[in-house]
Amino acid sequence: MSDTPTLLYCRCAYAQVVPSGVKNAVLQQLCDSGASFETVSDLCEMTAHRDPRLQELARCGRLRIAACYPRAVTGLFQQAGAPLPEGTEILNMRSLTAEEITRQMLRTEDLAMTAEPA
Amino acid sequence: MITHTARPLKVVLYEGKGAIPLPAEARLKVMTALLDKGYAVARVTTSGSQTSAPQDDHTLLLLGSFPERQAPALEDVTGRIQIEARDITDLDAESIVALVDKTRGQKPMNEPGKWKPWFPVIDYSRCTNCMQCLSFCLFDVYGVSEENKIQVQNNDNCKTNCPACSRVCPEVAIMFPKYQAGPINGDEVSATDHGREKMKVDISSLLGGDIYSALKDRSAAAKSRFSKERSPDKALDERKKCLTKLVSDGFIPMDVLASLPSPDEILRKSEIAKARAAAALAAQPGAQPAN
Ligand code: SF4
Ligand code: SF4
Numbered sequence: 289m290s291d292t293p294t295l296l297y298c299r300c301a302y303a304q305v306v307p308s309g310v311k312n313a314v315l316q317q318l319c320d321s322g323a324s325f326e327t328v329s330d331l332c333e334m335t336a337h338r339d340p341r342l343q344e345l346a347r348c349g350r351l352r353i354a355a356c357y358p359r360a361v362t363g364l365f366q367q368a369g370a371p372l373p374e375g376t377e378i379l380n381m382r383s384l385t386a387e388e389i390t391r392q393m394l395r396t397e398d399l400a401m402t403a404e405p406a
Numbered sequence: 407m408i409t410h411t412a413r414p415l416k417v418v419l420y421e422g423k424g425a426i427p428l429p430a431e432a433r434l435k436v437m438t439a440l441l442d443k444g445y446a447v448a449r450v451t452t453s454g455s456q457t458s459a460p461q462d463d464h465t466l467l468l469l470g471s472f473p474e475r476q477a478p479a480l481e482d483v484t485g486r487i488q489i490e491a492r493d494i495t496d497l498d499a500e501s502i503v504a505l506v507d508k509t510r511g512q513k514p515m516n517e518p519g520k521w522k523p524w525f526p527v528i529d530y531s532r533c534t535n536c537m538q539c540l541s542f543c544l545f546d547v548y549g550v551s552e553e554n555k556i557q558v559q560n561n562d563n564c565k566t567n568c569p570a571c572s573r574v575c576p577e578v579a580i581m582f583p584k585y586q587a588g589p590i591n592g593d594e595v596s597a598t599d600h601g602r603e604k605m606k607v608d609i610s611s612l613l614g615g616d617i618y619s620a621l622k623d624r625s626a627a628a629k630s631r632f633s634k635e636r637s638p639d640k641a642l643d644e645r646k647k648c649l650t651k652l653v654s655d656g657f658i659p660m661d662v663l664a665s666l667p668s669p670d671e672i673l674r675k676s677e678i679a680k681a682r683a684a685a686a687l688a689a690q691p692g693a694q695p696a697n
Contacts, residue, residue, distance in 0.1 A: 302584070303584040305586065305591070318449075319434045324450045327441055327447050336523040337516075357583070357591060357594075359592040359593070360592025364527055367527055
C-alpha cells in the first residue's frame with residue numbers, strides 16, 4: 289500500500305450516460321500526462337459480475353476515481369464486496385467539466401510525476 | 407441474461423523502463439478502442455502513481471513498443487499470474503485490438519452494446535432495511551443476507567430500464583447508475599426527493615407491499631377487513647393498475663409490463679416475497695412479534 293493515489297478512469301462503455309465529450313477529454317488528458325493510471329470499461333458491468341478486480345482496486349489504499357455520481361460509485365464497490373477505502377476521491381464526469389476532473393485527477397502534490405512521454 | 411462470470415484478461419499499456427513511449431495520438435486511440443471493446447487497461451509509465459496488480463490467475467497482457475521490436479519474456483515471481491508481452495510498434499489500434507482478442511482466445515467476454523448492466527444498487531447509508539423493495543419486485547432480484555439485511559442478489563433478473571423499485575423505496579436508497587435522472591442515478595437526494603415518500607408509500611401499499619400494517623395488524627377485526635380489502639383478484643388488479651400508471655408516467659418501460667409473469671405467478675411470487683420480507687423484519691433485533 290502506498291500514499292500515492294491510484295488513478296482510475298471508468299469509460300461507462302455499456303451505456304451512454306456519461307457525456308462522451310467529457311469522458312473522451314478526460315481520457316485524452318490522462319493519456320497526455322506522464323501518469324500511470326488504471327482504466328475499466330464499465331464499473332457497473334464489473335459489479336454485476338462481482339469482478340474480483342474491484343477488490344484489487346479497493347486494496348490499492350488510496351484511490352482517485354473519474355466515473356459518475358459518488359453515491360453510485362461507492363454503492364457499486366460496496367455491492368461487489370469491495371468497499372472503497374476511506375479518503376477515496378470520486379470525480380463525477382456527469383456533472384463536472386473535463387478540465388475540473390483532470391485538474392483534480394492529476395494534482396501533483398501526491399503524484400510522483402517523473403516522466404513526460406511524447 | 408448474462409450468466410457467466412468469466413473475466414477477460416487485463417491489458418497493460420507499458421511505457422515504463424525499457425520501452426519506448428507511444429506517440430500521443432496512438433496511445434489515446436488504442437486505449438479508447440480497447441475500453442470500448444470491454445477490456446480493462448492500465449497505462450504504466452515510470453511515474454510514481456500506482457496501478458493494481460492482479461491477485462488471481464487471470465492473464466496479464468503487456469503491450470509496448472520495445473527496442474528491436476522484441477517484447478521481453480516475463481514471469482510473475484509468485485508464479486500465479488500468466489504474463490504475456492507483445493511488441494506493438496507500428497500497429498494501428500484495430501490491429502492491436504485484434505491481437506488482444508487473439509490472446510484472449512475462446513474465453514467468453516461481455517461486450518458493450520450487447521447487454522446493459524442494469525440492476526439496483528443500494529445506498530446503505532440511507533437504507534433502513536424496511537424490505538419494501540423485496541416485497542415489491544416480482545423478479546426475485548432482492549434477497550436477504552444471513553444477517554437479515556436487504557441485498558441485491560440476482561441482478562441479472564432486473565428488467566432493463568425499469569427503475570420501479572426505486573420509486574417505492576421510502577428512503578430514496580435505491581440507485582440505478584445507468585439511469586438518466588437524479589436521484590435515481592446516484593445524484594444527491596434533495597429534501598423534495600425525500601418528500602415524495604408519501605406517494606411511494608401509497609404505491610407500495612397498492613402493490614401489496616404493506617409490510618408494516620400487516621405486521622401491526624393485531625386485531626381480528628382489522629385482520630378480516632384487511633383480507634377482504636386485499637382479495638387476490640383485487641390485489642392483482644391494483645398491482646396491474648399501478649404498473650400501468652408507472653408506464654404511462656414514464657417511470658418504467660412498456661416491455662416490463664409485457665414481461666410480467668402470469669397472474670397466478672404474480673400472486674404466488676408476491677406472497678413468497680412478502681413472507682420473506684416479513685420473516686427478515688421479524689428476525690431483526692428489537693422486532694415485535696406479529697401476533
Ligand atoms: S425499500 Fe429502500 S429503505 Fe427499504 S429495504 Fe429496500 S432499499 Fe432499504
Ligand atoms: S427495477 Fe423492476 S425488475 Fe429491477 S429490481 Fe426493481 S422492481 Fe425488480
